[in-house]
Amino acid sequence: MLTLIKAHGSENQFFLLDQTQLTQPLTTTELSWIARQLCHPQTGPLGGADGLLVIAPSANPTCLGAMRVINADGSEAKMCGNGLRTVSRYLAEKSGQTQFQIATPEATLSVIRSADLAPNVPAFSVQIAPISMAAANLPFAYHQRPELFNTAVPEFVDHQTFTAIAVPNPHLISFVDQLDSNVLGELGQRLNAPNPYFPEGVNVSFAKVLGPNRLFVQTYERGVGFTNACGTGMSATSLAFAMQYPTLFDPASDLVVLNPGGLVKTHVTLGKTPATSTLHLIGNATFSAKLTLDEHDLRAGKFSTALIATTREETAYQTFIHHVKQLTL
Known part of the structure; x- marks a missing residue:
């Protein structure tokens, strides 16, 4: 037994x-x-x-x-x-x-x-490691860019910017004012079917900034679909937040990351490059x-x-x- x-x-x-x-x-x-x-x-x-x-x-x-x-x-x-x-x-x-x-x-x-x-x-x-934004490590391809950071990609969704980070699972992250699960689901399905951008698929997260060191994240996971939470997705989104919103990021404190299944805390230490940064995920x-x-x-x-x-x-x-x-x- x-x-x-x-x-x-x-x-x-x-x-x-x-x-x-x-x-x-x-x-x-x-x-x-x-x-x-x-x-x-x-x-x-x-x-x-x-x-x-x-x-x-x-x-x-x-x-x-x-x-x-x-x-x-x-x-x-x-x-x-x-x-x-x-x-x-x-x-x-x-x-x-x-x-x-x-x-x-x-x-x-x-x-x-x-x-x-x-x-x-x-x-x-x-x-949570290793960390990379290099196109070859995700992998992804978009106009021969070596990485994707806070970049408008109208082929994905109009009027949104995207950041791609591998931790080591590949993640595509977009910060939005209002989270639309239908748009997230459609994009997640499209990028996990055969597509020219992410040949191995990708986890897609939409995030809403709730305040200093506070986020809400929802993820469409590669190989699963919508889940209540994605640990590597919340970690990658925390790193993207620290890089994109420096005035709202306090490196001395944990981030509180809410999700459909509850919440976690993350701790981000920014290095000189994403690869030298450190991420820790704390939760139940x-x-x-x-x-x-x-x-x-x-x-x-x-x-x-x-x-x-x-x-x-x-x-x-x-x-x-x-x-x-x-x-x-």
Whole structure:
């Protein structure tokens, strides 16, 4: 028997699978197929999820473990900030450590246990890296520009400017006076279908500046669609905000970033270049349920036999978010 954990960061929903529980690790092809079954809102348990987070030992002896991110459509993402917080909690509880490193496909990242956001709302701070605005690293192509920073792109949306940042997932960010989900959804779908600008697709975020060091961000995620929150999207948007709105950015303080699923905090330290800047994402790591099932059933995509034990953490998180939003909006 093995245990899957249903978890979320800012209501960005995941299943956590620790490969060390299995008699033999699942292959990439198997993980892709299982993620599509597990995360589907109809076939998956507990209403599915946005992705499957795969935990395994790391070949790097300095890391406590390794994380892979399989999207709901079976594709693999380079990183997931909200997911990294939940994996950090899992490894912290498994090991008894509160500060360590986790290997991801693109970088080794530092994580640390933060103070609880509220009673029964545990939190972690995670490093978001590497950072690049170079066209080749996203990748993107637009009039042979080496990067895209606060640039009008009428082919995307009239009367809006766009900034492209990889962290390392590719993000396209636009600050708007009024957030229109229909426009965001249409652009997100268009840039994640075959297109001449982002050959591998891109996460698209619209952001509204609420005040000094305060934002609202909504993201259309590559491989998923609309989610309640995107950790790397909020991190990239925080960096874009610091660069585009220097009079509203206080580098000594955290940013408060609201999203449809709640809120996070980010901390931005601007370097001489985007690549030398640092980003940290701070937010909840909520375990809402644990599912116990046979390994054979997991491999067969048979989840109806799973024994599900829910926690009270989601109630605590919703109480916290309701209170905070009343104070911040």
